[in-house]
Amino acid sequence: MDEAVDLAVKRAPRQKRAVETYERILDVATRLLSEIGVERISTNLIAAEAGIKVPTLYRYFPNKYAVLMALGDRLMTRQNEIVVEWLARNEDDERPEALIEDFHFLLDRSIDATRAEPGALTIMLALRAVPRLQEVRLGSHRQITDAIADRIVPRLPGATRAELWPRIRLSVELGYAAVEMALEEPLVDAATVKRETANQIQAYWRGWLAEYLKR
């Protein structure tokens, strides 16, 4: 029933014109995703709106899902970069609460970046709603969790990765939920989401740290 589908890009664009075409496909797909949703988007429509013929699209992507997958990859990479930047700017601060204190940076940047690229949210939601693509988001969140764990576990002697990983994973999930809400819910302004989510995550980790220091 649910046979495997090739999700990899078929052929990478080599010439300048081709790179433009490739990017245009992804941009148009993003726009259509927000406008009409996953269940209405089609390769025919993407090609038409991108000003190319359908076989050109199939030159780069083996099928429709590969387009969505590429969209997801591009987005996840950007999100990942923000996390890397946040980790880098706090690298020299050895105190265990360093990252917690700077958490608002991560949240602000994530919300602003997502807002700057309209369609980012739609991509996340589309990936989640399509069974064969769910792993993309899951994988990205796990990778971010790993990166944070790699940083803090060695700096917390006696604490185990096994106890920290699920807690970080949960914070990552709730963080993204907050980002999504900042964009989806007009009745709560973004500044409030930023402030209160930061408060909440910080309160949680300060609590954990207090327990840890008592050991």
Added chain:
Amino acid sequence: MDEAVDLAVKRAPRQKRAVETYERILDVATRLLSEIGVERISTNLIAAEAGIKVPTLYRYFPNKYAVLMALGDRLMTRQNEIVVEWLARNEDDERPEALIEDFHFLLDRSIDATRAEPGALTIMLALRAVPRLQEVRLGSHRQITDAIADRIVPRLPGATRAELWPRIRLSVELGYAAVEMALEEPLVDAATVKRETANQIQAYWRGWLAEYLKR
């Protein structure tokens, strides 16, 4: 481009046989949603799997989106009932921290109920991913926020609904994100999600309450 679509149920089933048919349509649609996703589900397929002919489906639903909408309504009603139950069981406790202390009840029940009905998660995700149906989930979360605000605002003299509503709204959102993660992420077990999310929400509201009491 995005013209209005009638999402209301066309005709309510009156006889016993009809009620069964109607429910079977929704059950089959839920299953197909998890198995193949929103972008693959079709009225033809739903009818075939439900053992009815397509015109029978169109007797009750004006179009495909109305089926998804009905699915969402049914789910949101159930989620809402859990919140009502939680509010009811804490009605007599006048202390402001009453609901906070009992928060784990709400979370446990929500996770267990969602787990008991496979497909519940898929419905949420599908609704969110389809532009014309996004309001269903948003409306449900706002309604829950209203119900909680109705309870606690009068019991917190001096606090305004304007300051509480966004905070409650955020907790509702993060609560559901936790429920979703409990079901989507096999690398973190449900017990941990329950415990840590409860800790986090409680830490946040205890912090708020401490500030409030200082006023």
Added chain:
DNA sequence: TGTACATCAGTGAACGCGCGTTCACTGATGTAC
């Protein structure tokens, strides 16, 4: 620098299929007298 050839980029035309939806109909159940 010119040219021959290889590779890359994009097109025209077509395919079979399942989609959402509708119409005029038959058969089953409920209700008034």
Added chain:
DNA sequence: TGTACATCAGTGAACGCGCGTTCACTGATGTAC
């Protein structure tokens, strides 16, 4: 209690359309000598 009629439930057959995808092709760019 029987029967006539109204309403409810479900069907057969069909529609036009856009879908995903493929093939054999032409035109543009890069590269080796």
